[in-house]
Amino acid sequence: MKVTVVGAGAVGATCADNIARKELCNELVLLDIKEGIAEGKAQDMMQTATLLGFDTKITGSTNDYLKTANSDVVVITSGLPRKPGMTREELIGVNAGIVKGVCENILKHSPNAIIIVISNPMDTMTYLALQSTGLPKNRIIGMGGTLDSSRFKYQLSQHLGCSPADLNAVVVGGHGDTTMIPLIRLATWNSTPVTNFLSAEQQEKIVKDTMVGGATLTALIGTSAWYAPGAAGAALVESILRDEKKLFTCCVALDGEYGQKDICLGVPVIIGKNGWEKILDFKLNDNEQAIFNKSADAVRSMNDVLKTL
Secondary structure, three states: EEEHHHHHHHHHHHHHHHHHHHHOOOOEEEEEOOOOOOHHHHHHHHHOOHHHHHOOOOEEEEOHHHHHHHOOOOEOOOOOOOOOOOOHHHHHHHHHHHHHHHHHHHHOOOOOOOOEEOOHHHHHHHHHHHHHOOOOOOHEEEOHHHHHHHHHHHHHHHHHOOOHHHEEEOOEEOOOOEEEOHHHOOOOOOEEEHHHHHHHHHHHHHHHHHHOHHHHHHHOOOOOOOOOHHHHHHHHHHHOOOOOOOEEEEEEEOOOOHHHHEEEEEEHHHHHHHHEEOOOOOOOHHHHHHHHHHHHHHHHHHHHHHHHH
């Protein structure tokens, strides 16, 4: 198996590191447009192989897409990172050109690849990837909801004083501070609703803190987060290459599901060897569906920016 990670910045390098450590593939290519960055980070990672005990071959490349040929999965992290005070919407103009170019170059050499999009604004970049490539919709996956759900579990665990691994909780909708929807009503602690253990005030705080999770980290460290986003990307790669059929919230193309069409938005999906294989209907209540619809409207307004580029 072969995986390419496009973008050797903090998120891409962290994603690649996770993939290598788990030996998810035989060959891993790290590609970047900046001279020497991908080669240097690939060499640095390879020098950990004997210390960490993995055999994955990691190759760095400065914009040479020929080295990515015959990749089974491609993770796109490239693009301008979000700076303090910058919205994901402001990234569209720059990152749309980058993501479209990456997709075109990747498919020249790996026409059967499954593409995972991490670049922001993620929902719009996923939609762009789908529209510009013409690939079957199951082969285009936006990572956002996977990360948001992980952050949701973190917030829940802090209030419950429990292991995040004992929690099942998902975030649907857009991957944005005002568009994501943490479904606390459906969250469970080893099959028991978390709402049995949390006050209304705690529940409200958890939801709010989850929604601004990315912005909180950006304010603290001065740029977008990378450990959790990189790990989220690697988790999707693992479920694809090992055909795990795991349930993740991912940004995928909707055609009537959850009442939406012609949009890529975060919903619960099964991830396996064919990409995303099935959308699960979580039966949103009337209030949740109304919020989901508003989230879709907001994402569509971002998608509309693509028409002006």
